[in-house]
Structures are given as structure tokens and as C-alpha cells.
Amino acid sequence: MAVCIAVIAKENYPLFIRSVPTQNELKFHYTVHTSLDVVEEKISAVGKSLGDQRELYLGLLYPTEDYKVYGYVTNSKVKFVIVVDSSNTSLRDNEIRSMFRKLHNSFTDVMCNPFYNPGDPIQSKAFNGIVSGMMVQTG
């Protein structure tokens, strides 16, 4: 269960960011922002070694004492960042991967919508529904 989910565009501005409201949202926004650097670094590192082929799932970006940050980047340099609570140890890597896959699919659906201009904040109800399903329920 994620605590915060963010979609960041290629130009590193957020298209969608939502966190469990009871907690300090500003802290999560800041965390996501700082995690972007780690994402960039991972992208560039993998790019050198493997050439064109690149793993979309970036894995654990960095852990802090409170939570862990996972990253995922698409081929069009759109980044997904998920922040999960560290106390939730039952979350396995596969589950995070599936969450990212779901996010990617619904993001693709949003993109397919001709009424959505790339670069606009994402306001799709379907996308919101999927994100809510992934967030911590108690939040």
C-alpha cells in the first residue's frame, strides 16, 4: 500500500501527485522531488551499460528511516514514483512491480484520450480510481 504516488513528466514537473492526506503532504512532495535525481542517475547509468534496452522498473531508489521510495520510468521518460511506508514489510518487489504496471496501463489509457493534452495535469477519474485502489486504505 503506497503512501504517496506521483507521476512526473519528462521535463521533471509533476503531472499527478497524490499522498495519503493525513500525513504531511509537503514532506512527500519534497521526497518525490529529491528522488528525481536518483531516477535520473539510474537512467543514465543503465543507458551506458545496456544501450537501448532498459529496464523500466528501477527498483528501490533510496530508503529512509520512515519509508522507501520506488521508481519506474517509461520509454518516454515519464517517471512514476511510489513512496511506501517502511513499517509495511509485507510488500514484496513483485507487488511493487504490479503496482507500477497498473499505473503504466492506466497512464496509457489517459494518454490515449484525445482530450488529454500531454503535459496537462492528469484529471482522469479512472486514473484516480486506480491510484486510490493502491493507496493505503486507512489514509
Place this chain on the structure above:
Amino acid sequence: MDQESAAASGGSLISLNEHEQRYYSGLHARCQADTPGKLSSSKVAELFKASQQPPESLHKVTEVCGAKHLGYFGTPQFYIALKLLAAAQSGLPIRLESVSTTNLPLPRFAGLKHEPDVRHPAAPPGPDAQGAQCGSAPVSWTPADRSTFRPLETSADKKEPWSPPRSPCSSPPRSPLAYHSYPYAKQRNGVEAQITPESKRSSRPMVPLEQHSSPCHYGVKPTMEHLQAFSAERPSQPGTVDYSDDDAWRITGEQLEYYTNQFKSLQPDMGARILGAVAKNFFTKSKLPIPELSHIWELSDVDRDGALTFTEFCIAFHLIVARKNGYALPESLPATLQPGFMQHEEEIPDTPESSEPLIVFEDAEPRSYQMGQRITVRLQPSLSSNKQELDEEPLKEEASVKSLTSSQEKPRLRQGAFPDRPEPPQDLDPQMKTKTRPRSYSSTSIEDAMKKVEEPPTPPPRPQKTHSRASSLDLNKLLQQGAPGVKGGWLLHPPALPPRPSASQVPHFLTVSEKTPQNKVQQPNFADFSHFREEEESSMKPEDQRPASGFGPSTEDLTNNSKQDGSGSSHCQAPQKPVRRKYLPESQNPETGPPPGMVFPPSAKPSQKLLSRQKREIQMAIRKNRETNTVLTRLNSELQQQLKVVHQERVTLESQLELLRPLAST
């Protein structure tokens, strides 16, 4: 010929002679449906009816030939059925054994249409006949239930053709509707639902039928009134495809034609897809807000390919139509708008009994939309059978007909259970919101400024003092706009000030700048006064009274006092003025003449009005400058905070970089 082989394989029981083969193959071709191997059940039904057999025997025929079990008429079943019909017509009992009799005459079908028109509504003539028969015989819809149950119960037992017929025999005589409902239930739920309203006219137990027969139809549906008083006219209008249980979300035939025309205008090939951009331009003309159009797209693009097939296009168009009529967009596609259903709809275009008004599409393009036609979505009256479902539907309230233009020619049925829907709020709300917003900003700031100014008698001068000193010439320029005579005073100030107040004034100003603007108002007073005190103690005697008077009142008061002490004589004021100018804002004493007049309301009576006016002007200028000052200080503080944040980030990044550098180098 595959037909022969099919007949041979399907039934080793039947052997067809030449005539029969030809005849049967002709009939078979006539009854061809879209799906290969299956015959169009409506046409088969029509054919069977034309055989003029009583309904029970037709039912029996269906069962015996195996179509009932299969759910559709395959070629062998069809042939067997034809054989059985022939047997029945010649008086033989309907059994499988009778199929094997060789010398059966050809089955006779009366009044058949001879053109195999697949597309053309076979259904309306079907319901026509059905309706006629319906009127004749009460229909019970339990057969439909049984029909769904039967495949579970009986296990394709052709050897026991009689056992199934027993249970239907116990029921009231079946009309072909029951007979038809079974294949329809399997194949075409839409047609079945079409049949059900026909039956409803004459039969009562509709609720169980609907629940069983068309399970996929009941989702969240608003009920709609039928514009033509359909419920009253139903028995006489068999040809319509309007369903009493259905609602805004079902596309009528007329609407379907309209949508078809629109689709063709966009894309001549009916089988191709409309690209997303094309569809976007098209639907944007409907003047619905973009988020709603986006939502409609999400609902209608079922295969998520970014393009609209004809079915998806109809769905989207229908949703737009509904939205324009005031219906809220559903969260998910209503059952009647599902693509599977849509395809059946295509085959049953409605024959409009009278000119249905079409929805005016408020688009810029005249050719497509401003046809003068109006589509009003048909509302269905609530029948007793419907109310069960209707009560459960949350959108029941949105029942009133919402036509963009008055459709006075249509009598509207009101069952009394549907409150009128309020006007579409979508157009009103944004207007309301936009109107209220701009007002608020301007008013509050002025009021605040007014309050600030009015509370202390003459506060403005003091902040001006500090501004004049610490700030650059910008404020001078600002003040120049307010008080034209400021220039002279201002120019005088800077050179006079530096020696004295610089030491003490600067730290005061620094402390002030870090605080809120309100504090700024307060502190400069203190700062001014302290300097003022020093200045005046050193320079002027009458100014001794000022420190005694205290800081609360504005400097203007003090200056008043001081000036009063100076007996209001101009010459007394004159020596005071240069000193005062150093501290007092230019608003007070920008000019030698008028400002003292401002400060001396009791004394300078003749020019009082002029002075008050100028005072007011200057106060206005002061207020404006204060506001700009506060805004600028806030901006400054925010920028500084951002700067701090960015600094921190930079520090973290640099630390990370340093950490990574040894790794990268190795």
C-alpha cells in the same frame, strides 16, 4: 454442398430429395444470419410462423430438431425443423421418426418475404406478427424462464422429445414469443428485450421475465418518459423498439440513424475507426467541457485503442446527447450501452412512427448539427413492472425530458413518479464562480488599507519616513505619482539624513524589514521618534514636547502639537519644517505651503478644504505605497525561503555526488 453434408452429418435421420434440397437450401440461404453456421433466429421464427402451424407445434418442432437445446438454428437443425414442419402440415405428429419419412410434401410457408434481406429489420415484422398473436393469446413468460432452465435440465435428449413439451403444455398456450424468446435469450438479448415489451402489453408477470431474460440490461439507468405516450399506444404500435424498462441509455433507431450519418460524415467506411484527433474535434463542437468529454471518451473507447469504431462512436455520441439533455455522466457504461448490445441495435433500427425531435447539437459547424432536428431522448413511462427496477436506480430522479428546445409537439407521459430534473447546472456554475472571484480581491485590499489608515489618526507619514530613507528612489517615484510636490522634499531629505540617522536608523530598519508589515508600521514610529527626539533636542526647543507626547499617536499629531506650540505661525513652522522633513514622510511636508496647512486643520481655516483634499490625496498615495510595500516584502520573504530550500537541495545533491564520485571513477 456443405448444406447437404451438414444435413447428412447433423441428422442421419433425414434424407432430402432433390426438391427438398433445393427448397431447403433456398430457405436456408434466406435465413442466413451474420454468424456462419447459425441462422438468423428472427427469420427462422418468421418462417415458422409463416408455416401457419399452431404455436405448440412450432415449439415442439424447435425442440425436436435440437435448436432449443443448442440455442440456435444450425443447418442440420434447420433442415430437421423444415422436415418436421412439413410433417406437421401434413398432419403427422412431430417426432423425429417423422423426419425420416421420405415422401413428405414440401413445407408450405405462407406470406414469406422472398428477398433475403439480412439487414433490413426482420424484427419489426416479427414483432408485428408477434404483437398480433400476443393480442390473441395471453402469454406467460414463464416459458422464458423455463427456456433458460431447460438446457440445464435436459441433456440434449433427442430421444425424449416429449418430456420437455409436457411442462410447457401445462402452462397457458404459448405464443411464438415464448418460442422466440429462447433463441433470443441465447443470441440476442436486445431482441428479446424487444419482445418483452410486446408481451407486457398483454401479460402481467413481467418482472420475473425481465429479470431472467435480459439480465444484462439493468444497470444504473435513468428512466425517461416516452414522448409519444407510448405506454398507452403500445398495443397498437408493435414496430417500435422502445422498451418500457429502458431509459436514456438505450439508443433508439432514429438516434442510431443520426449517429450513422454522423459517422459516415467523418469516416465513409463504416467498418473503419475514427481517429482520436478527428473525434476530438468533432465532439468538441458539442461545447461540453473538456473534462466531461474526456470522461465520455474513457467510457466509450472500450478497446482503448485511441480510435472509435462505429459502436464506440455511437456510445460516445449518445453519452454526449444525454449529457446535453441534462443527464449526469455515469461512472461506467450503462448496460444498454455496452458494445455487445450496440451491435444488435444496429440490426434493429427503429422505424419512427412520427418525427421524433432530435437534439440540437450546438456546434459551430452548420452542416452537421444545425439541421433543425431535435433528438429528445425518449422517456419511458414507468410501468408496474418497471417500478421495481426503477426504485433501485439512483438516477430515477433525472426523469424529466430535457430537450434543448421546447418540444411542444410531443405529449409527454408523466407517471407522476419522476420529479423534474433541475436545469443543467453545468453552464451556470462556472459562470457563477467566475463572477464572484474577481470581486473579492479588489474589495478586501482596499478595505484593509482603509482600516489601517483610519485607525491611527495619521499613521501614514511614519512608514513613509523609513521608506524614504532605506528604500531606493523607487518609492520616491511612487510617491511622486501621489503627491506631485514630493520631489522637492525628497530631494532634500537624502542629503540631510545620512549623517545623523544612518547609524541608528539602519539597524532599526533592518529589524523592521524582517518583521511583518504591520510591525513595520509600528516600529518605524519608534525608530523615527527616537531619532526625531535626538534631532529635535539638539536642534529645536519646541520639539521637546514631542518625546513627551509619546509614540502612539502618529507623527502628525506630534507635529501638530509641535506646530501648535509654534503657535501656528508660519515662521515658527518654517524652522521646524526642515528638521521635520528628515523624519516625517514627504506626504506630510513635501511642500512648504500646503503641508503645514494639512497639519493645521484648526489653524489654517481659509485653505482648509484645499488642504484636506490634498491630505486625502496624499493619504491615498500613502496607502497605495504601503500596499505595494507589503506585497514586495512578502514576495521577498517567499523568495528567500525558496532560496533556502534550493540551497539545501544543492547541498544534499553535492553530498550525493561526492559519495558517487569515487564509484564512478573506479
